[in-house]
Amino acid sequence: MNRPGASKVGTVGTAFPGTAMRIADDGEIQLKGGHVFRGYRNQPGLTAEVFDHGWFRTGDLGTIDDEGYLKIVGRKKEIIVTAGGKNVAPAGLEDRLRTNVLVSQCVVVGDQRPFIGVLITLDEEGLGHWLAVQGKSSISVEQAATDADVLDELYRAVAEANAPVSRAESIRKLVVLPGDFSEDNGFLTPSLKVKRKVVLEAFAEQIDELYTDTR
Incomplete structure (x- = not known):
C-alpha cells in the first residue's frame, strides 16, 4: 500500500x-x-x-x-525457465501486452524452450474499433488471426511489451488462438484469471508449432 x-x-x-x-x-x-x-x-x-x-x-x-x-x-510458481537457463516472469510481459486494443488474453510460454513465445486471443470489440480506425473492412476474429495487418500490429505490441526486458526475456514469436478464454469454456477462473495450466495443456499443439520453425 x-x-x-x-x-x-x-x-x-x-x-x-x-x-x-x-x-x-x-x-x-x-x-x-x-x-x-x-x-x-x-x-x-x-x-x-x-x-x-x-x-x-x-x-x-x-x-x-x-x-x-x-x-x-x-x-514464483509461474516462473518460466528457458532452455538456456534464463528465468522469466511472464506476468509483466502479459500485463503490458494486454494494454493493446486487439488483445483480450495472452499467455507467455517458453519453459525449457529456446526462446519466449506467447499465445494471444483477440478482443472482438477491440478488433472492430481498430479496423474502423485503420479504414479496413470488417473481418471476423477467425480471419483476423491470419490477417497481415493485424499480425503486424500484434508484433508491434509485442515489441512494446519487450522494451523493459533483456533479449533473453523477450517474446520472439506469437500465435493467435481461435476464440477467447472465458469462465464457461474453462480457461478463466470465476475472478477472470487465466488458468495457465489448463491453457498450456489445451493448446500444446499450437505451442509446439511456435518452436517448429525457429527462423
Missing part, C-alpha cells in the same frame, strides 16, 4: 512499522512481523515449507529499491 506523501508509481509502497521484508536469493519476497501467522494448525510439515528461518515465503517475486519501495514482479 502506498501511503499519502510516500507513494511511488509502479510499486506497492514501503513496509509498515513492525514489518520486515527481504528478497531471497531466488527473488522471492519474504516477510516477518507480528501480523504474520505462526503456521498451519497441526501441520508442521506444511508450516516448514512456507517459512525460511522465521521468514514467511510469500510465493511472490519482487524487488526492493534503495528507498525501500517494494515492486511485485510475478508469482
Whole structure:
C-alpha cells in the first residue's frame, strides 16, 4: 500500500512499522512481523515449507529499491525457465501486452524452450474499433488471426511489451488462438484469471508449432 506523501508509481509502497521484508536469493519476497501467522494448525510439515528461518515465503517475486519501495514482479510458481537457463516472469510481459486494443488474453510460454513465445486471443470489440480506425473492412476474429495487418500490429505490441526486458526475456514469436478464454469454456477462473495450466495443456499443439520453425 502506498501511503499519502510516500507513494511511488509502479510499486506497492514501503513496509509498515513492525514489518520486515527481504528478497531471497531466488527473488522471492519474504516477510516477518507480528501480523504474520505462526503456521498451519497441526501441520508442521506444511508450516516448514512456507517459512525460511522465521521468514514467511510469500510465493511472490519482487524487488526492493534503495528507498525501500517494494515492486511485485510475478508469482514464483509461474516462473518460466528457458532452455538456456534464463528465468522469466511472464506476468509483466502479459500485463503490458494486454494494454493493446486487439488483445483480450495472452499467455507467455517458453519453459525449457529456446526462446519466449506467447499465445494471444483477440478482443472482438477491440478488433472492430481498430479496423474502423485503420479504414479496413470488417473481418471476423477467425480471419483476423491470419490477417497481415493485424499480425503486424500484434508484433508491434509485442515489441512494446519487450522494451523493459533483456533479449533473453523477450517474446520472439506469437500465435493467435481461435476464440477467447472465458469462465464457461474453462480457461478463466470465476475472478477472470487465466488458468495457465489448463491453457498450456489445451493448446500444446499450437505451442509446439511456435518452436517448429525457429527462423
